[in-house]
Amino acid sequence: MNWEEAVAFALSLPGTEMSTSYGAPAVKANGHTILSPGREAGSFCLHIDRDTVEMLMETDPDNWWQTPHYAGWPAVLVRHDSADTDRVRLMIERARDQAASRPRPRPRPVKKG
Template sequence: MTWEEVVAHALALPGAELTTYYGGPAVKANGHPLVTPGREDGSFCLHIDQDTKAILIETDPDTFWQTAHYEGWPSVLVRYDSPDPERVLAMIEASRDWAMRRKPARPRKA
């Protein structure tokens, strides 16, 4: 899997749009990020609720992981070379569902 494939899948979901997040590329829905490039090579960042994040890290630490930078935040790193790409795609969809259930994000002031 590549960043381009991750973005293409995310953008195919209803309500998703290509935009930016802290100056970098992102796919958002309802104003909330779904996926952003990871700070670590070979991974992207999936924005997901804390409970799901904990389950993902516990059940598949070879795919879903974090560094100290991501501790305490609703996001998890995802390795592009996951042995279970279908689960990764399903988690992108879960991220979109979570974003759509949340209050719309307020626009940032310029």
């Protein structure tokens, strides 16, 4: 599943929208990022709880991984060529459910100047 396919699937879920995060395209649910392109070629970033990140990297490190940039954060990289697209879809759904259950972030103040 490449970035475009992941985005298309995520946007088919209720309450998701295309937005931006740190100036890059992102899929959000309830104002929280669930997918972003990531910093590494051939992967996209799934924003999900740390326990799930650890479980995914332990059970399938060839497809779910982190660089030092993501270590310790609730985010995991997903390789585009992952053979287990059903699991990828399931984890995107889980990330959406987690985001939907969290309070919506407060709007940031607009800088004047």
